[in-house]
Amino acid sequence: MVNIIDRRLNPKDKSLANRQRFVRRAKRQILDAVRDASARRRISDVGQQGEESISIPADGLQEPSFRKGGGAGVRRHVVPGNKEYQAGDRIPRPDGGEGGAGPGGGSPDGEGEDEFRFSISRDEFLDLFFENLELPDLARTELSRVEQDGVRRAGYSVSGSPATLNLTRTMRRSLSRRLALHRPRREEILELDREIDRLERSGKDPERLRELVQERERLSRRSRLIPYIDPIDLRFNRFVPTPRPISQAVMFCLMDVSGSMTEDMKDLAKRFFMLLYLFLERRYRHVEIVFIRHTHIAQEVDEETFFYSRETGGTLVSPALDEMDRVVRERYPPDDWNIYAAQASDGDNTPQDNPAVIERMERTILPVCRYFAYIEVSGERGRGGVTDLWMVYERIARSGHPLAMRQVRRRGDIFPVFRDLFTPAELRS
Amino acid sequence: MAGGTEANAGLLYNGPDWDYRLVRRAFDAIERIAVDEMGLEPYPSQVEVISSEQMLDAYSSMGMPLFYRHWSFGKHFARDEMLYRKGMTGLAYEIVINSNPCLCYIMEENTMTMQTLVMAHAAFGHGHFFRNNQLFREWTDAESILDYLDFAKRYIADCEERHGHAAVERVLDAAHALMSHGVHRYPRPRPLNLMRELERERERQRFEESSFNDLWRTLPRRGPDEDRSDPDLDARQRHLGLPEENLLYFLEKHAPRLAPWQREVLRIVRLVAQYFYPQRQTKVMNEGCATSVHYAIMTRLHETGQITDGAFMEFLHSHTSVVFQPEFDDPRYSGINPYALGFGILKDLERICTAPTEEDRRWFPDIAGNQDALGTWKTAWAEYRDESFILQFLSPRLMREWRLFSVLDDTDADAMEVEAIHDESGFRAVRRALANHYDLARHEPDIQVVDVDLAADRHLILEHRVVDGRRLEAGNTRMVLRHLANLWGYPVTLVEVDAASEHELNRYQAIAPDRTVP
Structure with missing residues (x-):
């Protein structure tokens, strides 16, 4: 009798462990590929759901074996389909010397060894992408403010408000007490009443009647003395207040869209925002984004407008900070939200505005922010000099505020800068 | 005639859909033809229905239902999966494993005709071949292969836990590189029984752990400047069993610096290689046998009216493309x-x-x-x-x-x-x-361990007998030699010698082991 077994419901991903080993092995190459991918592609692709097809150099992934080379030597090919050849005919060698003939040449497993292409899932992609990245000082803020009061069930108590009465527990205790103390059951008393009634009507056996009445008396006294529910039966659900981490974050994207910002620079800024978003999305259950663009005036806009519409005007940074402050006050109380801000600019600011910027940053913005990242984009032919805004922020950063700043020139810079910004200090080499 | 009763049995199935009852019925009908009429002697079979994803899983571990973990299998899986998803390759209709009982995987997507074909092909064609072919009988042990693989998987997982992933990976990488030269090509007197091998391996280990490595204790004291016509060569070769073409075997037995678990890992890879060696030598026959058997059985099923004309046409269609x-x-030509x-x-x-x-x-x-x-x-x-x-x-x-x-x-x-x-x-x-x-x-390079320089730096010397002037591919060879040196623990030299003229053609001189490897 043959055994027929359905294996389709067996656990899938039997090869998952092998895949993990493979990814671990190829980590460096995959990381490079991922970085390249983020540099080459459009932003909207990077965070997309689904799979990422990447190609990594096979370096370090070869499985070498002793095999004969394709070079010098004598080979014999036996092939089917002779049309015109006779023994002794000479055939010019096709390019590459192989002519697609015979199993004699080429690598035996038919695999090109230079490049290896495969797909990785979005999760794998992002995990690699964000490996070792931690928000700075997260430990400290966790103790102080990444928290919110909540309540948690914590067993039962003997006192509490009626609303928290635990009926099941209470009834259970009541039942066991009644059983233990032999509280007469209602049916028992009713039965007795019927019996008494019958005897009274018939008028026979007054002796028995008297006994029954006494018994009835005794039972009802007892059931009065032993209440159905006693205060000692009561049990209440107990709740204790407990701090709960805030699982939501809001990210403010601030960008200078004045004439001095070229499309290139905006593109760099976009990338940075995108990465920050992806990163936060992995840390928090719920992430909102607020886009604030500014020239000499600032306004909150939607994503499309933020990235793609043009605006002209002067450059003032403080209005953007004011706008952010307004939005925070209105919609994102710092007690409920983890606030992150990322600002991208080419560093221009009207000098008269600098004191206002310092004042606002130190007074209103930085105290509510978990982290404020400033990216200065300078395009391919960046001036390399120190800009106004850079100097201002540098001064603020020196006084120990959670402010990080970096300069970015090329697309390829984005990822290293991002890593650098968010690598925990102890891992920095 | 024997088919008389079956002729009355009527159709086995009608239409493309299959269920377990039909599969069982078809299997029984095939078995009657294969065993009663044709007199085939396959192993008892176990038919397992799997999904395409599981088929991909099976691909990546050499078709075996269980296998130890290694990154290269993950690599193959990643590649196969990608090719399959993009529609560049199809999947096999079945996989069959040389074990007792013989495991046949059939895919859920197949039609009933395909399931019938596949069972005739795998369970009876391959099954008969596995059980009766001389090479398989001599070299493989269908009874215990699955148990052995189970042991291997657990053993290697255990090693990973004890010695770290990286250390195990190094040994496995090196062993895989030498896998094609980890088989005994010529029969030795004893048949392999993997279960007993296991026991013996344990004993051997206990013994070797308790005794000193004989190879180095008997190291002769001689000056380093002796000439090459070495009078002790014979003795040395006899002692080490040289020349030895099974490189994995040689390393397992004689490499001076391997820990016992590393030898055991080499042994596992070697036994797996040996298990697959007959399959590599009988590809044409094995498939020919299975194809002829399924052709005969399907034709007979049709003759006796057990499958419809439509089903027979469907069978012929896939048979001719096979x-x-x-x-x-x-342009479609890619070898025979x-x-x-x-x-x-x-x-x-x-x-x-x-x-x-x-x-x-x-x-x-x-x-x-x-x-x-x-x-x-x-x-x-x-x-x-x-x-x-x-x-x-x-x-x-x-x-x-x-x-x-x-x-x-x-x-x-x-x-x-x-x-x-x-x-x-x-x-x-x-x-x-x-x-x-x-x-x-002939196809694979003939590489043998010929000597060990015991007097000086424990140099291992290999020789490649070059046939038809076909030398080794240099890049790969250097990589494999480095793996080999890591296992041996001392430098390794490979000399390529023309088999006809005995002239030295090429030399990979003193490939040293990586410093980081203990």
């Missing part, structure tokens, strides 16, 4: 299709047995017209491997039909030369050349 052999100038060659030779053999021509009588005097095609097949399946099978049974008629010709490609000449074609004067040469293609011993 045994299709494009010609060399066809083992299914086509195996099936072609066996079918031709059947014709020689039943209706021989004059030519057949001249070429195959002992079997022509013996009217026992099945018996001749069974003998061939049992006694031959690809090389000898082709050499023995490829007939002039089939060579003519296929229009086979042999081309000599000597890189010293400025053009290739047609050496022999399918005519009276060329038959033997063509057949010889084709048979050589399937001779793994």
Whole structure:
């Protein structure tokens, strides 16, 4: 009798462990590929759901074996389909010397060894992408403010408000007490009443009647003395207040869209925002984004407008900070939200505005922010000099505020800068 | 006649959908034909239904239902999955494993006709071959392979836990690189019983852990400046069992710096390689056998009215695409299709047995017209491997039909030369050349350990006997030698020597082990 077994419901991903080993092995190459991918592609692709097809150099992934080379030597090919050849005919060698003939040449497993292409899932992609990245000082803020009061069930108590009465527990205790103390059951008393009634009507056996009445008396006294529910039966659900981490974050994207910002620079800024978003999305259950663009005036806009519409005007940074402050006050109380801000600019600011910027940053913005990242984009032919805004922020950063700043020139810079910004200090080499 | 009762049994199934009842019914019908009528002797089978994803899983671990963990399997899986998803390759309809009971995987997507075909092909065709072919009987142990793989998987997982992933990976990488040279090519007296091997390995380990490594204790004290015509060479070679072509075996037994667990890992890889070695040598025959068997069974099912004409057509359609052999100038050509060659030779053999021509009588005097095609097949399946099978049974008629010709490609000449074609004067040469293609011993480089420099730096010396001027591919060779040196623990030199003239052609000098490896 043959055994027929359905294996389709067996656990899938039997090869998952092998895949993990493979990814671990190829980590460096995959990381490079991922970085390249983020540099080459459009932003909207990077965070997309689904799979990422990447190609990594096979370096370090070869499985070498002793095999004969394709070079010098004598080979014999036996092939089917002779049309015109006779023994002794000479055939010019096709390019590459192989002519697609015979199993004699080429690598035996038919695999090109230079490049290896495969797909990785979005999760794998992002995990690699964000490996070792931690928000700075997260430990400290966790103790102080990444928290919110909540309540948690914590067993039962003997006192509490009626609303928290635990009926099941209470009834259970009541039942066991009644059983233990032999509280007469209602049916028992009713039965007795019927019996008494019958005897009274018939008028026979007054002796028995008297006994029954006494018994009835005794039972009802007892059931009065032993209440159905006693205060000692009561049990209440107990709740204790407990701090709960805030699982939501809001990210403010601030960008200078004045004439001095070229499309290139905006593109760099976009990338940075995108990465920050992806990163936060992995840390928090719920992430909102607020886009604030500014020239000499600032306004909150939607994503499309933020990235793609043009605006002209002067450059003032403080209005953007004011706008952010307004939005925070209105919609994102710092007690409920983890606030992150990322600002991208080419560093221009009207000098008269600098004191206002310092004042606002130190007074209103930085105290509510978990982290404020400033990216200065300078395009391919960046001036390399120190800009106004850079100097201002540098001064603020020196006084120990959670402010990080970096300069970015090329697309390829984005990822290293991002890593650098968010690598925990102890891992920095 | 035997088919009389089946003829009344009526159709086994109708339509493409399958369920367990139908599969079982079809299996029983096939079994009646295969065992009762054809007299095949397969292992008992276990049919397992799997999904395409599980098929991909199976691909990545050499088709085995369980296997140890290694990144290279993950790599293959990633590649296969990508190719499959993009529609560049299809999946096999079945996988069959040389074990007892014989495991046959069939895919859920197959139609009922395909399930029937696949069971006839795998459970009975391959099953019979596995059980009866000489090479399999000698070299593999179907009884305990699954138990052994289970042991191997757990052992290696255990090592990973104890010694770290990286350390185990290093040994496995190196062992895999040497896998093709980790088999005994020539029979040794004892048949392998993997279960007993396991026990013996444990004992061996206990013994070796308790005793000092004999190899180095008997190290002779001599000056380093002795000449190469070494009088002790013989003694040394005898002591180490040199020359030894099974590199993994040599390292397992004699590498001075390996820990016991590392030897055991080498042993696992070596035994796995040995288990698969017969399959690599009998690809044409194995597939030929299975294809002929499924062809015979499906035809018989149709003759006895157990499958519909439609089902038979569907079968013929997939059968012909399986045994299709494009010609060399066809863009679809990618070498000789083992299914086509195996099936072609066996079918031709059947014709020689039943209706021989004059030519057949001249070429195959002992079997022509013996009217026992099945018996001749069974003998061939049992006694031959690809090389000898082709050499023995490829007939002039089939060579003519296929229009086979042999081309000599000597890189010293400025053009290739047609050496022999399918005519009276060329038959033997063509057949010889084709048979050589399937001779793994010729196909794979002949590399042996020839000496160990015990006097000086424990240098290991290997020799590649170069045939037809075909030297090793340098990049790969250097990588493998580094792996080899890591296992050996001391430098390794490989000398390429022309087999005919004994001239040294090339030398990979003193490849040293990586410093980081303990």
